[in-house]
Amino acid sequence: MGPVRIPRLWFSHKLSSPSLPLPLPLYQATYFSTSFAERPIKPHSTPFLPSLLRTRNMATAAPLAPIEEAKRLAAYTAVDKHVFPEHQVIGIGSGSTVPYVVERIMQQGREANKNRIFVPTGFQSKELIISAGLRLGDLDQYPKLDVTIDGADEVDSGLNCIKGGGACQLREKVLAEAAETWVVVADYRKNSSILGTNYAPGIPIEVVPFAYAAVLKKLHALGSTKATLRLAKMKAGPVVSDNSNFVIDATFPPEQMKDPSKLLRQIKLLTGVVEVGLFCQMAKAAYFGNQDGSVTIKWEDGKVESIAASQ
């Protein structure tokens, strides 16, 4: 396994202040042409080393598949716009887009990451942090985070999100709330006007195992007639979350999905529900990588920004 090499610090002088205008498309900034630092960061050996960090030699990496490229664009742009040298406690979310967040953070260099603490939203992101050789912390020690960047299953025009496709919604919400700034990164398929349009499985709902059947019944009565217990793929029985709970996926008709805050309150009140994968008006911004290489940014004030692809 080759070492992960980090580029020299083009980061520090360009992005030292959030108020500075950003250099043009940073998400594609000299990624392949940057010269590399002499001293490689050696990832820790772990059987869970995420392939993105394990295999990516920046100089020789093969082009990414279009969806992966879109995820990377979103992640890189979000890091460039929200992770600054003064940010020392950083929340790392879950999913397949987040490894690109870590990759970009590593590109900020050894010096920038020397004293930073990274708090994970679950098993996967914990392994990601360890594999990258970054410093792992937890919420007990660091209950206040500077910024958390996470993926999403779908984001509507009011920046409400469905999350929990990876069953991490409880810890993800705790870290989103604990952060001064919570930012979402995704590819273009997650960008919609009304939740439930693109993400078909429904709202992920974490429940205590003892209560799952009772909660299912109540969800059916609430309008989710097809709510079902999420079953594991390579194990007989239910998916078990990092908190030893079960997950129910509950679709609702569009009329109910149009008001996710109301639905969130209704579901959260059902006894046995631990957390609901509806994140309502929590994000500062959502970044979507597009097929044409551009990035769409939806901001909390309703503004939509577009960053054109660089040539």
Ligand SMILES: O=C(CO)[C@H](O)[C@H](O)COP(=O)(O)O
């Ligand atoms: O909420 C999540 C896990 O619980 C993920 O952030 C969400 O599923 C998005 O994942 P991906 O980036 O792979 O599309």
